[in-house]
Amino acid sequence: MVAGAYVLEYHLVNYRRTWRSSALSTLVLPLLTMLGFGLGVGAYVSGGVEGVPYLDWIVPGLIASTAVQAAFGEATWPVLSYFEWLKVYFAQAAAPLRVGDILGGHLAFMLFRVLTSAAAFLGVAALFGAVHSWWAPMTLVVSLVVGLAVAAPTVAYSASVSSDSYLAILMRFAVLPMSLFSGVFFPVESLPVVLRWVAYALPLWHGVELSRDAMLGLAPGWLGLLHVVYLLAWCAAGWLLAHRLFRRRLAV
Amino acid sequence: MVTLVLPRLVSFEGSGRRAASVTERNINTLRSMYWVVLVSGFLEPVLYLFSIGVGVGGLIGDIALPDGRLVGYAEFVAPAMLAASAMTGALSETTFNFFGKMKFMRLYEGILATPVRPIEIALGELAWAMVRGVLYSSAFLVIMVAMGLTTPGRALAMLPAAVLIGFAFGALGMTISTLIRSWQEFDLIFSGQFALFLFSGTFVPATAYPQWLRWVIEVTPLYRSVDLARALSLGPVGWTQALDVLYLVALLGLGLTVAGRRMTGMLCK
Amino acid sequence: MDSLIHARGLVKRFGDFTAVAGIDVDVRRGEAFGFLGPNGAGKSSTMRMIGCVSPPTDGVLQILGMDPRRDGPKIRAKLGVCPQLDNLDIELTVRENLSTYARFFGIPRKVARQRAAELLDFVQLSERGDSKVEPLSGGMKRRLTIARALVNEPEIVLLDEPTTGLDPQARHLVWERLFRLKQQGVTLVLTTHYMDEAEQLCDRLVVMDGGRIVAEGSPRALIEQYSTREVVELRFAAESQEPYSEKLAGLGERLEVLPDRILLYVFDGDAAVAEVQRRSLAPASVLVRRSSLEDVFLHLTGRTLVD
Numbered sequence: 001m002v003a004g005a006y007v008l009e010y011h012l013v014n015y016r017r018t019w020r021s022s023a024l025s026t027l028v029l030p031l032l033t034m035l036g037f038g039l040g041v042g043a044y045v046s047g048g049v050e051g052v053p054y055l056d057w058i059v060p061g062l063i064a065s066t067a068v069q070a071a072f073g074e075a076t077w078p079v080l081s082y083f084e085w086l087k088v089y090f091a092q093a094a095a096p097l098r099v100g101d102i103l104g105g106h107l108a109f110m111l112f113r114v115l116t117s118a119a120a121f122l123g124v125a126a127l128f129g130a131v132h133s134w135w136a137p138m139t140l141v142v143s144l145v146v147g148l149a150v151a152a153p154t155v156a157y158s159a160s161v162s163s164d165s166y167l168a169i170l171m172r173f174a175v176l177p178m179s180l181f182s183g184v185f186f187p188v189e190s191l192p193v194v195l196r197w198v199a200y201a202l203p204l205w206h207g208v209e210l211s212r213d214a215m216l217g218l219a220p221g222w223l224g225l226l227h228v229v230y231l232l233a234w235c236a237a238g239w240l241l242a243h244r245l246f247r248r249r250l251a252v
Numbered sequence: 253m254v255t256l257v258l259p260r261l262v263s264f265e266g267s268g269r270r271a272a273s274v275t276e277r278n279i280n281t282l283r284s285m286y287w288v289v290l291v292s293g294f295l296e297p298v299l300y301l302f303s304i305g306v307g308v309g310g311l312i313g314d315i316a317l318p319d320g321r322l323v324g325y326a327e328f329v330a331p332a333m334l335a336a337s338a339m340t341g342a343l344s345e346t347t348f349n350f351f352g353k354m355k356f357m358r359l360y361e362g363i364l365a366t367p368v369r370p371i372e373i374a375l376g377e378l379a380w381a382m383v384r385g386v387l388y389s390s391a392f393l394v395i396m397v398a399m400g401l402t403t404p405g406r407a408l409a410m411l412p413a414a415v416l417i418g419f420a421f422g423a424l425g426m427t428i429s430t431l432i433r434s435w436q437e438f439d440l441i442f443s444g445q446f447a448l449f450l451f452s453g454t455f456v457p458a459t460a461y462p463q464w465l466r467w468v469i470e471v472t473p474l475y476r477s478v479d480l481a482r483a484l485s486l487g488p489v490g491w492t493q494a495l496d497v498l499y500l501v502a503l504l505g506l507g508l509t510v511a512g513r514r515m516t517g518m519l520c521k
Numbered sequence: 522m523d524s525l526i527h528a529r530g531l532v533k534r535f536g537d538f539t540a541v542a543g544i545d546v547d548v549r550r551g552e553a554f555g556f557l558g559p560n561g562a563g564k565s566s567t568m569r570m571i572g573c574v575s576p577p578t579d580g581v582l583q584i585l586g587m588d589p590r591r592d593g594p595k596i597r598a599k600l601g602v603c604p605q606l607d608n609l610d611i612e613l614t615v616r617e618n619l620s621t622y623a624r625f626f627g628i629p630r631k632v633a634r635q636r637a638a639e640l641l642d643f644v645q646l647s648e649r650g651d652s653k654v655e656p657l658s659g660g661m662k663r664r665l666t667i668a669r670a671l672v673n674e675p676e677i678v679l680l681d682e683p684t685t686g687l688d689p690q691a692r693h694l695v696w697e698r699l700f701r702l703k704q705q706g707v708t709l710v711l712t713t714h715y716m717d718e719a720e721q722l723c724d725r726l727v728v729m730d731g732g733r734i735v736a737e738g739s740p741r742a743l744i745e746q747y748s749t750r751e752v753v754e755l756r757f758a759a760e761s762q763e764p765y766s767e768k769l770a771g772l773g774e775r776l777e778v779l780p781d782r783i784l785l786y787v788f789d790g791d792a793a794v795a796e797v798q799r800r801s802l803a804p805a806s807v808l809v810r811r812s813s814l815e816d817v818f819l820h821l822t823g824r825t826l827v828d
Contacts, residue, residue: 021436028443036450041304044325044456045311054311168289176296180303190310270594273624280621281612358608364574365602366625366673367594520574521535 003097007105030121059130060215061184063121064207067143068150070117072175074110075154076167093250103246114147133217146207149231152238159245183208203234270368274376294391297337305329330401331485332454335477338417345381346425371512378422385418402485410484417477420500423507430514448474523550530580533566540566542732553709555719555726559822562729564712568681572602601670605681607662609654616650626673640668660691680711716814730822748812749774751790755804756782
């Protein structure tokens with residue numbers, strides 16, 4: 001555990017060099033999305049959705065979606081490059097660290113990025129008056145869970161490929177469709193039944209539902225518990241898979 | 253197929269031939285996985301069309317055009333998606349990939365030891381971005397026609413428009429690449445690109461914005477592109493569209509000139 | 522006069538920094554010409570000007586009778602360039618690296634394929650033709666880069682430090698291939714900071730330092746002019762070699778004290794050793810060797826590290 005913290009420290013120190021440019025996009029992208037979709041498109045959704053104004057309805061979804069985007073961003077190119085180009089993992093494996101430390105430390109850093117992105121979005125949302133409940137900060141916890149549910153299996157995937165073409169394919173065939181059809185922009189109930197079940201199977205929709213409950217101050221109920229359990233299952237499976245792949249590649 | 257036909261199309265002596273040899277190099281790099289990435293590039297605008305155009309469109313219903321006609325939201329968004337994807341495709345090839353080849357792979361240093369000149373590299377890379385762009389745009393237009401969002405005749409007119417949009421943004425992207433110093437700055441480009449994508453009259457008419465913002469929006473390249481594509485798709489076409497074309501041609505010429513100059517300055521110092 | 526490369530007062534400045542400070546060079550057809558010098562001497566800048574990818578700041582430069590400022594593409598069509606750092610195309614196979622490169626010269630596809638096969642054979646890479654570039658060893662990459670420089674059957678081949686970083690086997694293979702090119706009448710222009718390489722390959726060379734040419738001639742002539750026939754290396758067991766320099770006074774033309782040994786530049790090494798023994802100085806070790814280009818080089822450009 002302590003050793004994992006050293007790995008986290010490495011990533012944080014490394015991040016100090018580049019945080020400025022990423023901080024800008026971390027703040028600007030939610031701001032733009034809020035303006036473009038929440039206010040712009042929202043003005044044309046006359047009746048609102050499920051009884052709330054469109055802006056209030058999409059903000060929680062956008063927060064969960066932002067968490068997932070950040071998780072993907074950190075779990076793809078950096079992981080591939082730490083194996084293939086920069087060889088950072090191999091350097092770490094030469095130190096007295098276990099596979100769990102290396103993997104755990106990096107995942108912890110990814111969650112740090114997930115948390116800052118989601119928090120920035122929540123802050124921007126508050127400025128736009130889209131925060132109505134004292135439960136709203138819970139959406140950050142939801143972001144961490146859905147972030148890990150996506151990051152862990154994605155790390156495993158990135159550890160198993162050798163070329164960044166595969167990452168582009170994952171982005172295109174998994175991330176983008178999931179972001180667009182998981183109930184962020186419109187309710188999944190309007191999807192054809194097959195696609196609806198695909199959305200149910202992927203992690204983002206569960207995160208969106210939980211986040212929406214938190215932001216709108218609704219009781220999540222038993223279904224909420226089911227969402228959490230399902231997301232934790234993704235986290236666990238992803239961790240196990242990633243751990244196995246890391247051990248095989250680092251041979252320690 | 254493409255390898256055989258393309259160089260012949262532009263096989264006039266000198267510059268054209270040398271630029272074509274740069275395009276040919278890119279075709280030679282196509283390998284199994286890269287093909288999938290390449291071919292699936294057309295998916296992106298299609299997914300947006302279904303999610304926003306159809307999905308969110310279900311919440312919006314019809315939308316009024318400036319001349320008062322009501323059209324379905326998907327019909328409204330589709331031409332904008334065509335323009336936006338022409339932009340995204342051209343920019344990804346001429347910013348991220350181009351920068352990587354120039355700085356990271358140092359590919360152009362090798363090429364410049366041959367008779368090929370910097371401006372010819374720029375032209376060759378741009379031609380390559382266009383080969384991709386034409387394929388994506390054609391696929392998207394077929395889908396638009398199949399969904400009844402435009403007529404086949406109008407779709408045919410939109411194809412050259414999409415190519416022009418791609419060319420203009422490709423030249424712009426190359427200029428940007430020559431100005432960038434590190435990978436981190438791509439975050440900035442992406443933010444800019446995303447802003448254009450959201451606010452160029454893509455998802456809502458520009459009339460929805462405050463007056464001062466409209467003026468800013470209307471001079472951006474994607475707004476002019478969306479205006480052109482939407483007019484061709486839904487009519488009516490008038491003088492404004494001639495202005496759009498002129499604007500894009502000017503952007504293309506300016507971008508190429510600056511990119512060629514800057515490349516010469518960077519690589520031949 | 523058949524001067525393929527002709528430079529007079531050639532200058533290259535980057536802002537305030539002067540990389541090449543006015544040099545005169547003439548390279549004749551069929552010879553192997555070397556630029557020697559420590560890092561930062563201006564060798565690579567000179568090579569880039571000759572390669573027509575870097576416009577001269579001042580002075581005259583003519584290559585194959587043409588002006589690089591005006592006829593860049595025409596000149597480059599007849600040059601082969603092997604840069605200091607390999608910039609092979611990592612997205613292509615070994616064979617495609619050659620055939621695709623040939624296309625940049627406008628060589629027809631069929632000829633390009635044929636030439637790629639011949640050149641792979643020439644640099645002994647035929648078996649790796651379908652491999653990607655990345656898994657190749659350093660020596661293989663270098664050979665491939667040299668093969669690529671030959672794809673247009675150039676009149677002049679420019680080689681910037683052709684064997685830096687290679688193991689001895691790979692170096693000798695590269696030298697042997699370059700020697701064969703020379704025999705075929707190709708003009709070679711190379712930079713190096715390996716003296717053995719310069720002695721092996723060059724008919725004529727210039728030593729550059731601080732952007733200027735400080736010596737010029739054949740390797741033999743340079744040794745005769747700037748060094749003695751033989752060198753005696755004496756190592757004394759004491760902490761410092763310095764006290765012995767006085768006791769060696771008058772021996773040989775020149776004497777150099779290094780932290781670990783003393784060098785005597787003499788005509789007859791054995792006679793000098795006998796004299797050392799007569800003065801009963803008893804060094805821990807004695808080595809008599811012939812003067813090399815390295816002695817000339819260090820004499821002319823100094824022993825201090827340049828960077």
